Amino acid sequence: MAMKLNEAALSHARGLLRRDEFTHDERDDWSEHAPTTDQENEFIEKNGLDVFAKWHLGEDTDMGEDxxxxxxxxxxxxxxxxxxxxxxxxxxxxxxxxxxxxxxxxELLEGIDRKTERDQ
Known part of the structure; x- marks a missing residue:
């Protein structure tokens, strides 16, 4: 597995953070908040794999781009x-x-926590 940082995804995540489009939830909430496989597939069908990729910071370059x-x-x-x-x-x-x-x-976690503290 050749994992690399997906720079486009990082840029997208930073934009969400700048626009306050984030949820300050707790560590173990991801199992409930993560999109299901069906939701992922529906998102890809509607938006394409390139937009799906922007929601993932890791990219395994050993896998096909499609x-x-x-x-x-x-x-x-x-x-x-x-x-x-x-x-x-x-x-x-x-x-x-x-x-x-x-x-x-x-970096993203620190940004979320900093913005949350400032807003309280």
């Missing part, structure tokens, strides 16, 4: 950036030594 399995480390539900997804992804990226992805997720 496959859903190429994209890893989701950070949202196709509408908002989710803190729980960022935390989950950061943990997995660290576990598998995907340093650039882990760093990007840490």
């Amino acid at each position: 496959t859903k399995g190429r994209y890893h480390f989701p950070y949202g539900d196709f509408r908002r950036l989710h803190r729980c997804a960022v935390i989950s992804g950061e943990s997995r990226a660290g576990q598998y030594k995907h340093e650039s992805i882990e760093k990007a997720l840490k």
Whole structure:
């Protein structure tokens, strides 16, 4: 597996954060908030795989560009950036030594927490 940071996805996530399009949820909420396989497939059918890719910070370059399995480390539900997804992804990226992805997720988490603190 040749995992690399999806720069377009990071740019998209930063934009969501700038526009306050995020959810400050808890660490374990991602299992409930993550899109189901059917929701992912419906999103791809409506929007295309290139838009689906923007919701994933990891890209496995060993997989074909036209496959859903190429994209890893989701950070949202196709509408908002989710803190729980960022935390989950950061943990997995660290576990598998995907340093650039882990760093990007840490940056997003810090941004979410900073904005949340400022708004309270």
